[in-house]
Amino acid sequence: MTEYSDAIAQFDAAIAVAKGDEAYAALQALVQATVGAKLFTVMIVDMDKELSSRAYTSHPVDYPTSGTKPLNYGPWFDIVHKQRAYFVANTIEDIAKVLFDHELINALGCQSIVNMPVIIGDQFIGTVNMLDVEGHFTPERVQxxxxVISVPAKLAMLAAQRG
Incomplete structure (x- = not known):
């Protein structure tokens, strides 16, 4: 048994009955129990319309789920969308190079981030975004x-869509 077996079992039980946002809440609980994150969001992407929307947030006042925004083409887009790689930054300075809302991120006590692309059926459908204090996302946590998180993230996104 691994140190995160209980967390996976709890996610499994929660996702089995989850509807809509409950699926994302189950994923957030799994993230909290394993790698930790002060701020947790899920973004959904519509590549045909070139729009993204926040589907779930742990901070609804600061990062609401309403509305859409156009895709922001640049270095972050190249890493996460085109290369389908994780974007990892462990300082607010590195975050500021690619994210316009870095001041709000910093104000929330977050100076590190992992944006995990979610790919299903060879389609980029969104990202799971985990933020925490400076230096939090060590190579061990990213691994x-x-x-532990990538497959449940796919499941959570599918379950949430079935809502």
Whole structure:
């Protein structure tokens, strides 16, 4: 048994009955129990319309789920969308290079981030975004996200769509 077996079992039980946002809440609980994140959001992408929308947030006042925004083409887009790679930054200075809302992120006590692309059926459907204090996303934590969070993230997105 691994140190995160209980967290996976709890996610499994929660996702089995989840509807809509409950699926994202189950994923957030799994993230909290394994790698930790002060701020957790899920973005959905419509590549045909070139729009993204926040589907779930742990901070609804600061990062509401309403509305859409046009895709922001640039270095972050190239990494996460085109290369389908994780974007990892462990300082607010590195975050500021690619995210316009870096001041709000910093004000929330977050100076590190992992944006995990979610790919299903060879389609980029969104990102799971985890933020925490400076230096939080060590190589070991990023590997845990790959090993423990990536498949449940796909499941949560599918379950939420079935809502």
């Amino acid at each position: 845990m996200i790959r090993d």
